Amino acid sequence: MYEFLTVPQIITGILWQLLPVWIALAVVLSLSFFFRRSLGLYGELFGSGVGIAGVTLCYFWLFTALFASLIAPFNPLAQVLIMKDSLPGAIDPESGRAFLLGGDRLARDIFSRTVYGSQIVLLIAPAATGFALMVGTTLGLPAGYYGGRIDSILSFLANLVLAFPVILLFYLLVTPGIMETPIPYAMAGVFFLFPIIFFATLFYTRNKHRPGLLAIQLGLTVLIGGWIYAGLVFNADPFGIIAIRPNELNIFVAVVFASSPGVFRIVRGLVMDIKTRDYVAAAQTRGETPWYIMLWEVLPNARGPLIVDACLRIGYTTILLGTLGYFGLGLSPESPDWGTAIKDASRLLRAFVHPALPPVIALMSFVLGLNLLADALREQSLKD
Structure with missing residues (x-):
């Protein structure tokens, strides 16, 4: 039988394991607070308690994901095997190291799995939300600016996707049968083109009269975009940096597909309002092209609501990933993601409560941090 740490020893042990996170937090938050007046919107977050709390929680999980190999x-x-369903603080007789938060039903360290689970969440949720923003923005700009038939067609397609229940839509997209078909790769091939198109159009409209600079920007866009595209869609990254498994690609594509229509509707509504402003009329009078006006006059003035929506959407995606993991969809059964951990712990919840609490608290605190951050950003955007 194994020995146990006391409660103070468990708390001290957890705090000590998280030492890299505390150091990184102290450095980043101190510098951010000191230079807040020159950091724009980000610096203004440190003028309210809600903003500081949101930034701190988000940074905590970011640094936990970055330093997972040092912390776990x-x-x-x-x-x-001897640590199966062990209670928090149980010490492994062979290694002499403690399972700080206990062991799960497969005799794995809960603390280490919770730490590594943050990597999966912070890799998929922000990246998928970023791609969804690109797709929704690229389609929402012309829909709101031109109106007419373009708006009708794009709005119909967006409403068609939004008409599906989200859980059912994800169930259809991430079931094992779909993974074996070319559908996810075909959808990825379409969605992942949007960032390349967006940035190529952005640079062209800005620097079309400066061919030297434009050639450099377009060349970098094609090279970097093509490298990421090859790694994500064809799993053919020549450097081996971008490697995504089919089940992860399915989840990624499903999040982009389900989130893009919501972003589209927000961007479309903002553009329909902003295009009536005087500075847009002035740009039209100067003879600027529609895409220049959309990207360089309209979009910068819509950034506040879009940033707030991005924070909230990352939180929604995090909850959705947890839900999919709980239902055993998408990620592999041995994955340390928080949803899968909650599912595994729920099977023996009446006998052992401790395996379920860490992933639940982790998921709740990260989403809480994003919501607080979104609230602070919304307050700042209203002041502006």
Whole structure:
């Protein structure tokens, strides 16, 4: 049988394991607060308690994901059979190291799995939300600016996707049967073109009269965009940096597909309002092209609501990933993501409560941080 740490020792042990996070937090928050007057919208977040709390929680999980290999005392997939369903603070007799938050039903360290689970959440949720913003923005700009038939067609397609229940839509997109078909790769091939198109159009409209600078920008866009595109869609990154498994690609594509229509409707509504402003009329009088006006006159003035929506959408995506993991969809069964951990712990919830609490608290705190950050950003945008 194994020995146990006391409650103060468990708390001290957790705080000590998170030492890299505390150091990084202290450095980043101190610098951010000191230079807040020159950091624009980000610096203004440090003028309110809500903003500081939101930034701190988000940074905490960001640094936890970055330093996971330093923080976690065990491999998240390693099994120590004697530690099956062990209580928090149980010490492994062989290694002498403690399972700070106990062991799960497969004798894996809960603390290490919670730490490594943050990597999956912070990799998929922000990246998928970013791609959804690109798709929704690229389609929402012309719909709101031109109106007419273009708006009718794009709005109909967006409403068609929004008419599906979200859970059912994700269930259809991430079931194992779909993974074996070319559908996810075809959808990825279409969606992942949008960032390349967006940035190429952005640079062209700005620098079309400066061919030297434009050639450099377009060349970098094609090279970097093509490298990321090849890695995500064809799993053919020549450097081996971008590697995504089919089940992760399915989730990624499903999030982009489900989130893009919501972004589209927000951008479309903002553009319909902003295009009536005087500075847009002035740009039209100067003879600027429609895409220049959309990208360089309208979009910068719509950034406040879009940034707030992005924060909230990352939180929604995080909850959605947890829901999919709970239902056993998408990620592999041994994945340390928080949703899968909650599902595994719920099977023995009446006998052992401790395996379920860490992933639940982690998921709740990260989403809370994003919501607080969105509230602070909304307050600042209203002041502006």
